Amino acid sequence: MLRRDWLRRDLNTLDITVLARNDAQSTYYLLIGFIALYAGEYLFLVALYAIALMVAIALSYGEMGSHFPETGGSYLYVKYSFGPLVGYVSAWLIALDQLIMVSYGTLDSAIYLKAALSMYSVDLRVPPSIIAALLSTALFIITLLGVRESARVALAIATLDLLIVFPLILFFNVLAGLNLEPPSFEWEGKEPVSLLLALALASRGFTGIDSIGQLAGEARSPLVQVPRATFALIIAMSVVSLSLTVILMNRVPYEVVSANPELALLIIAENTPYVGGVAMVLVAVNIILIMLSAALTGYISFSRLMYMLSEERLLPGKLAVVHSRFRTPYVALIIAYIVSLLFIAPGELGFIVEVYAIASLINYLLVSASLGFLERRGKLHGGFKSPRVSGVPVTAIAGVMLISVGITLSIIERYHALWVLGLWLLLGSLLHFYYRFFKLC
Amino acid sequence: MKRGALILDDLTDATINLVNILINNGFLVHLLTSSERRADMFLVEPTYIHVLDLSDANTNLLSLANAISDINFDDIEVALLLSPNDELNLMLARMLREKGVPRVIVTLRGSKRVEEARNLGITVIDVTHYIIGRVQRLLSLKFSKITPISGDIYMLEMLITGDSRILGATIRDLERDYNVDMVVIREGRLIRDPDVELQANDHLIAVGSMTSLSELLKNA
Numbered sequence: 001m002l003r004r005d006w007l008r009r010d011l012n013t014l015d016i017t018v019l020a021r022n023d024a025q026s027t028y029y030l031l032i033g034f035i036a037l038y039a040g041e042y043l044f045l046v047a048l049y050a051i052a053l054m055v056a057i058a059l060s061y062g063e064m065g066s067h068f069p070e071t072g073g074s075y076l077y078v079k080y081s082f083g084p085l086v087g088y089v090s091a092w093l094i095a096l097d098q099l100i101m102v103s104y105g106t107l108d109s110a111i112y113l114k115a116a117l118s119m120y121s122v123d124l125r126v127p128p129s130i131i132a133a134l135l136s137t138a139l140f141i142i143t144l145l146g147v148r149e150s151a152r153v154a155l156a157i158a159t160l161d162l163l164i165v166f167p168l169i170l171f172f173n174v175l176a177g178l179n180l181e182p183p184s185f186e187w188e189g190k191e192p193v194s195l196l197l198a199l200a201l202a203s204r205g206f207t208g209i210d211s212i213g214q215l216a217g218e219a220r221s222p223l224v225q226v227p228r229a230t231f232a233l234i235i236a237m238s239v240v241s242l243s244l245t246v247i248l249m250n251r252v253p254y255e256v257v258s259a260n261p262e263l264a265l266l267i268i269a270e271n272t273p274y275v276g277g278v279a280m281v282l283v284a285v286n287i288i289l290i291m292l293s294a295a296l297t298g299y300i301s302f303s304r305l306m307y308m309l310s311e312e313r314l315l316p317g318k319l320a321v322v323h324s325r326f327r328t329p330y331v332a333l334i335i336a337y338i339v340s341l342l343f344i345a346p347g348e349l350g351f352i353v354e355v356y357a358i359a360s361l362i363n364y365l366l367v368s369a370s371l372g373f374l375e376r377r378g379k380l381h382g383g384f385k386s387p388r389v390s391g392v393p394v395t396a397i398a399g400v401m402l403i404s405v406g407i408t409l410s411i412i413e414r415y416h417a418l419w420v421l422g423l424w425l426l427l428g429s430l431l432h433f434y435y436r437f438f439k440l441c
Numbered sequence: 442m443k444r445g446a447l448i449l450d451d452l453t454d455a456t457i458n459l460v461n462i463l464i465n466n467g468f469l470v471h472l473l474t475s476s477e478r479r480a481d482m483f484l485v486e487p488t489y490i491h492v493l494d495l496s497d498a499n500t501n502l503l504s505l506a507n508a509i510s511d512i513n514f515d516d517i518e519v520a521l522l523l524s525p526n527d528e529l530n531l532m533l534a535r536m537l538r539e540k541g542v543p544r545v546i547v548t549l550r551g552s553k554r555v556e557e558a559r560n561l562g563i564t565v566i567d568v569t570h571y572i573i574g575r576v577q578r579l580l581s582l583k584f585s586k587i588t589p590i591s592g593d594i595y596m597l598e599m600l601i602t603g604d605s606r607i608l609g610a611t612i613r614d615l616e617r618d619y620n621v622d623m624v625v626i627r628e629g630r631l632i633r634d635p636d637v638e639l640q641a642n643d644h645l646i647a648v649g650s651m652t653s654l655s656e657l658l659k660n661a
Contacts, residue, residue, distance in 0.1 A: 009487060069487035070469055080511065221485040311443055378511030381480040381490035 011219045016229040018158035019215060019297050021236055023101065023208035024054070025161075026294035027357070028241050029287060030108055031201050033264030034353065036248060036257050039198035040190040044183040047245040050202035051238050053402045058209050059386065060368040060399040062230025067374070067382035071217025072308035073301075074210055074367050079312075081370035081377050088314050090366040091305055092428035093359035094210055096421070098302035099336060101208060103343035104352045105295025106132035106139070108262070109288045115263055116284035129347030135292060136344060140337040143299040146326050153296065157289040162236065165286040169272050169279055170243055176273035178250045185249035200413035203406030204357030206237060208294065210364070214301040217308075227384035244268065299336050306332035316435055354417040359424070361407045368399030443469055445516035447542070449533060450474035451523035459521060460486050468519075471512055502532060514540040522547040527554055534563045581642060585658055590648070597621075597647040597654040599661060601639050607661050609638050619657040621649030 011019075028050070039046040064077045074094055079087030110131035114124050124131070142153065179185050192198060212229055216222035248257065248264065251271040257264050269283035270276050307329040310319035323330040343352065372392045374380065386395040411418070446468040450456045456472070460483065463470050470488040474480050480490045493508045520537045522530040522545065530547045531554055537545050538561055546564040549555050558565045570586075577584035577600065585599040601608065607615065612623050613635035625632040626644040639645065647654060 067489075069489060216487075219487070222487050223484045223490070379492045379508065380511070381474075381477060381484075381492045383484045 009218055009220050011215055011225075013225045013228045013232070015155065016212060016215050016219055016225055017232045017236075018154045019293075019300070020209060020212040020229065021233050022154050022158055022161075022290055022293035023211045023297035023301075024206045024233065025237055025240065026101075026105060026108075026290050027207045028205045028237070029265055029290060030104060030262075031205050031353070032241075032244065032248065033257055033261030033267075035198050035201050035205065036254070036264060037198075037261045038193045038201065039195060040192035040254065041184040041187045042192055042195060042198070043187065043249055044185065044245055046195075046198045046202045047205075047242060049199060050205035051241060053203060053406055054206035054209065054237060055234055056368070056395070056399045056402045057206070057364045058212075058230050058234050059395040060364070060371050061210060061213055062227045063382065063384050063386055063393060063395050064367060064371045064374070065213045065216055065226035065230070066223050066384040067380040068213070068216055069222045070308075071214065071304045072312075073213025073216070073305070074363050075305065075308055075312075077213070077370045078366045080380075081373035082366070084312065084314065086366065088309065088312075088432060089425070089428070090363045091309055092425065092432075093421075094363040095302055095305050095428075096424045097207060097357055097360045098211075098298045098305065099339045100343060100352055100356050101298035102136060102139070102295045102302070102336060102340035103132070104356060105291040105293075105298060106135040106340070107344055107347070107352065109135055109291040109295070111262060112266065112284055112287045112291070115266060116281070116288070119280065119284075127347055129344050132344045132347075133341055136295065136337065136340045139292065139296050139299055140333060143296060143303065143333055144323070144326060144328055144330055146328055154293050157286075157293045160282075161286050161290055162240070165279075165282045166240055166243070168275065168282065169247065169269060172272050172274050172279075173247045173251065178246065180246070182246075185246060186251075187249045187254050190254040194413075196409060197413045200406075200409040201353075203361060203409050205241075207357040207360045208297065209233065210360065210367075211297050211301040214304045217304065223383040227382075230384075247272075295340075298340075299333060302336045303329045303332035306335065314432060314435075354414060355420040358407070358410045358414060358418070359421055361403055361410060365400065365403045365407060368396050368403060372396035372400065443516045444518050445469050445471060445513075447471045447473065447512070447517050447520040447537070449520075449522040449524045449530065450479065451525060451548075452479065455523060457482070459523075460488055464488065469516070471517070473509065502536070505529075505532060506536060514542055517542045519544040520546065524548075527551070531558060534558060535561060538562060585661075587651070587654055587658070593650050594648065595651050595654050597645070597649075597658060599645045599647075599658065601641055601643045601645055601661075603641045605639075605641070605661055607639055608641065611636050611638050615639075615647075615657065619647075619649065619653050621647040621653050621657060623647045 035046055036043050068076045070076065075087045075091035078090040107128060110128035113131060114128060117124055212226060212233065216226055219225045248268055252267050257267055260267065265283050265287055266280060269279035272279045306315065306319040309315040310317050319332045320329060321331050322328065375391060386393045389397060444467055446463045448456055448459060448470060450472060460470050460472060464487060471491060472483055472488050473491050473493055475493060477492055480492050483490050491509065491512070520542050522534050524530055527549050530549060534545045534547045544564065546566065547558060548566045548568050549558055550569045555565050555567050574584065574586060581600065583600055583602040585597065588596045590596055612625060616623050616635070624646050625637060625639065626646065627640070647657060
């Protein structure tokens with residue numbers, strides 16, 4: 001009998017690129033002020049480290065993703081090389097950050113919304129957490145309606161960011177003249193508060209790039225589209241992030257950004273020559289939309305991951321149920337919605353920054369290691385093959401080395417937030433083993 | 442649940458078309474092919490591509506089993522083994538049946554292999570049979586074929602030639618004498634009239650038991 005419950009293959013390369021790009025770029029937008037605060041005059045070098053790490057992660061994902069045509073991303077990759085249990089752990093880890101992404105995306109949007117309205121002397125008396133909850137509700141409905149519609153929203157947001165706001169800021173800053181003397185630019189002598197913490201935050205500066213692998217199941221030609229989207233992502237994110245870092249270190253006094261690190265991009269806009277007022281409005285709108293897009297991608301990625309894990313019989317099959325009309329995994333989406341509200345409730349962005357992305361880094365390490373073992377496990381053919389050293393892809397070697405540094409830095413600096421990760425892993429283990437036991441009975 | 446299909450490449454457009462058809466019907470396809478160059482042709486399809494060394498010299502059961510050990514056979518619903526190498530098709534078909542793949546379809550030549558495969562519960566597309574049948578039709582050569590329909594009901598298809606012993610017999614006579622139901626195809630027209638006499642180049646279609654049809658064939 002012909003079945004109609006598989007996911008639609010609707011996404012093209014541009015759709016995949018913008019969905020994943022908004023997600024990963026939003027993390028850097030969120031963190032750039034905090035990294036600047038802790039890195040001081042070394043911000044540019046820390047940004048270079050963040051970009052190198054992003055490139056290593058992206059290439060590992062791109063090469064691995066070019067072999068797998070279905071939904072599941074890192075779970076599939078790790079399972080292929082190390083078996084289903086390790087695959088499950090890696091997927092469960094990244095699921096935490098996908099949920100947090102929904103929360104920080106909507107919460108940061110709410111903060112920028114309040115800041116933008118205050119420029120016009122409008123004081124919203126509603127706390128950011130309430131606004132974030134309303135935004136999360138709206139995004140939940142959009143993702144429920146269908147992934148193609150979600151991709152259109154992401155494309156519109158990326159167009160505003162990449163083709164309007166970023167070129168505007170870049171053009172007028174270059175026009176007014178920039179000090180192009182790295183690494184300190186205009187911040188010479190600004191002592192870092194904690195270089196280690198800056199590096200730890202930068203290690204997580206582009207978290208979200210993994211969503212590229214989650215979308216393969218809905219791509220028309222994933223084996224070629226995933227690596228193409230990966231290269232497009234690397235170029236777009238490197239150019240935007242480095243340019244903004246240089247502009248920040250030229251135009252904004254260190255003390256100003258240190259006072260309001262969560263509003264760094266708004267401060268850059270304010271200090272853009274000739275068009276500061278217009279740029280501020282555009283940046284505020286842009287950041288609100290980018291953060292919402294990241295939250296949207298969080299919804300999509302989490303629900304597809306749960307869909308995959310339940311199809312693999314690692315979690316209850318209810319999670320794989322697809323809505324008969326919209327063809328989206330609505331049960332998984334409802335769970336993402338409820339959990340996002342729990343993270344939003346405290347209204348604390350600082351807490352989210354603390355716990356965010358350590359799980360992702362562990363997942364990225366597993367993916368890079370899986371790539372190293374890919375050819376020992378089988379003879380899967382893919383659309384992208386990096387050079388080999390003793391049969392091991394250079395992308396895997398670079399990924400494992402750089403990500404290990406990132407994890408070490410994050411653990412050293414964020415050991416007190418590891419309880420959240422431990423709790424999440426415990427929940428995942430209980431759920432998995434209870435389900436397996438229940439199923440066997 | 443996931444619906445997996447496994448296809449052994451026949452190195453022609455048939456595999457490309459089948460991969461497309463299966464994907465459009467919701468199958469997750471695993472393609473086994475023999476070279477990276479050929480594998481590149483499938484990169485635009487959302488399919489797993491496994492490149493195997495399928496040269497005769499290296500193909501034995503153990504190397505084949507190792508080569509496909511990364512596939513999860515629990516998810517494979519159907520396997521289509523279409524390669525021009527019958528030995529490989531049969532070897533792989535046997536292995537897949539042992540691994541519990543519910544439906545394995547192979548192309549084979551030669552009655553011995555066909556029989557062996559059928560005994561193992563493998564669905565066979567008998568290539569020899571199709572080639573011969575096609576040539577006989579194209580050249581209007583004498584031929585006959587008995588196909589199982591259901592239970593003890595079979596269908597006989599036969600071309601009446603100028604030297605046939607039933608030339609001139611009516612449909613009514615033959616149906617009565619051999620206890621079968623019969624139609625005749627003459628110049629593209631279907632003839633059911635029981636009083637029509639058989640002529641050279643008529644296609645005779647008869648349905649009945651194997652005993653009846655065999656008797657008719659023997660006397661034709």
